[in-house]
Amino acid sequence: MKEKNKWLWSHRTLANLFVVLVGIAFYLCLSNFDLVRGKVAEVVKIFTPFIAGFALAYLLNLPMRFFERRVFRRFRARRGLAILASYLLAGVVLAVLLGLVLPQLVQSVMALAANVPIYLRNLNELLDFVIDKFHVDEEIVSQLGMTYKEIVQKLTAIVTAAAPQLLNFSVALGSGVVTGLTALISSIYMLAGKDKLIFQLKKVVYALMPTPKAKRFLSVCGHANGVFAGFINGKLIDSAIIGVLCFVCMSLLRMPLALLISAVVGATNVIPFFGPFIGAIPSVMILLIVDPWSALWFCILIILLQQFDGNILGPKILGDSTGLSAIWVLVAIIVGGGLFGFAGMLLGVPAFAVLYSLSSDFIAARLAARGVDAAGEPLQPPQEKTEEERAQ
Template sequence: MSEYRQDEHTTAKEASKTHTDQSYRHNSWEEHEKRRYSFKEQAIKSMTMFFVVAACILFYFALLRLGQISSVFKQFLAVAKPIIYGLAIAYLLNPIVKWIDRRMIPLLEKHCPKLKKKKQISRGVGIFVSVILMLALITTLLNMMIPELYGSIRDMIFNVPSQMNRFIHEFSKMHSSDSTVGKMLESIVEEASDFVQNWMKTDLMEKVNLWMTQLTVGMIQMVREVFNFIIGIIVSIYVLFSKEKFQKQTKKLIYAVFRPGQANMILQIGGKSNEIFGGFIIGKIIDSLIIGVICFIGLSILNMPYTMLVSVIVGVTNVIPFFGPYIGAIPSAILILLADPLKGLYFIIFVIALQQFDGNVLGPKILGNSTGLSSFWVVFSILIAGGLFGIPGMLFGVPTFAVIYYIVNMLVNSILKKKELPTDTECYGKNGYVDSEGIYIQKEKQEEIKEIQEEKGDKDNADSSTK
């Protein structure tokens, strides 16, 4: 019995020792894992700091070599011009190709079910039709505009000095009094007239002579641009034929580089950007073409001078949102005022009516709410982008800011959803607030709850008194 107890004691001792050894090994393994994880975390932090410092150093040296970098970038853009033209042409022609695909593929499936490569045939027809329409439109516009523009500019150069002299003579008759104000106005008008005439005789003629001496260089440049445009058309055909494949490759690359959540966000932003830019740019081009045609018809009916020149100016500047109509109308009004003051007044009234029609009827019908921006943000984006990048900034500032606005709005809504707060902007007016515990409270509902509680309390008091 004593031997049995001794053996049992020995077995318990060995078991305790084994448990102690296992516990020690487990603790040592946990300490090893903690040290390894700590080392890994420190390594990641060190690498992050290294890359941040390296990026700062590279950015500093890039600022020092900004001129050289910009020259390299300009050289790259000059070489890549055919590809840029091709991508732009493909982007503009894509709606026509998609429209033909949507209608032609069902017809081919209905009438030619055994026909193979229906999509390729429909795509080829769509690209052919869109390219022919583009070339026909460009040719028609050039045939209409170049002779008229040449005649208008020639008449302007020859007639503006005499028109200004006549205007000064009429103005002198109106202010023939010897008053100080009349003399001041007469001297200002005479000085302005002398300045314009001297500019047209000296500076303008010098520039014309300079342009004539650089005609060879200009012709070479023009031929080069035409050649780039032709290559761009060929590139656009390849892009339109393979656009689905390019979309799949881009999506594959994004999912390979980024995490699934980030990739989905990038694809969502890319789709929204395409929707905003496509709707705005194509809609604005169509809107400006219609306004230019209406302006030409109206000025022809009113028998205005410089009809084609003014119509082109109004149509082209109408592409710029908000400020475009004023940019085009002011010099056009001055030209017509010099030719005939009464017709100049009629033109101002006509342009105001035309821009009201565009802003309230035609523009909303074509553009709709493609950007989702209020009037303040439209003016803000045009002023900032125009001040930084000039005319291209005024053209693309609104859709670019609309994309930025969409991204910021999406991020803000995502953060509010995580905090379990409402995303509707109207909820954050005078009647809504968030308390110190992060709970959204609406004042009207809070007052209703208080009224219900008070009514309930009064009812309980009445019941207790009855009892």
């Protein structure tokens, strides 16, 4: 009887049972994906302040390490001074952006809203000129868009419907302030005690897993951290440079709303591959209303910037941080964006890069165990060195 119970509860039996349960759970999750995603969204909403705090601490970890190792390395309280310097640096950058960019953005938006009737009248005059010049059927033109009165009526209806939402906006703003303060405080605690947190996590890993597997798992985590940190920091720097270049070029070409459109282009450029086009579409629509010729020149400018970013600037800053080809980058963006929205489009590429690296290592190990190479040919045994090579 004891032998039978020992066989029933052997490690192999438990492992097989665990695999079966995981497979069943995975099938149920796929069958009820919308329900699972809704429940996950509810849980994520609860932990949003701590997730935002972790993201802030992750972004500020690089400058904190620089201050700790280069500037305050001789001070006893170098960690606290480094954290203070990092947040002061972030605050100064944010204040400069808000002080210089935000007023001009608000001014541009207000000017755009105030001059919408003039812009629409000019657009109607341009359409009339095109109709008379090229003898275009008016019915075809009318089917392509709404008239001036219809647009004004739509805008009025939108403003009227949005007015009762001001109270909800104020409540959401207050909740956002509380969430932001919680995220800020939690990020400070994470940066201050990151060594202790990492040590505790390593202790849990070594306690729950065999030592070789634990070391392998921690090695994978270190690799993933390097990929994510290099990609995110590099992409932020790359997007900031593209935004500045767009502003400079638009200013030199005397295009309207240069700061507003450059901010949109720089913000959307953090999304790989599709970012420049996502920012260019609304920008072209705005310029098409304000100045159609500027919209044409802007299309040429954004194509040149995208080529410069994709072939020169991006590779210089990011290097080969992901190791993915263009097709896999496209797959990662589409799948990540479809599952998790904007965050999935941004983080899908480094996440897929880690999975791609792990699968490549697994396939290489399996091929080596079978004694064949990637082409299916037998592996050549390592050649012994000659006496001359050994002497060298």
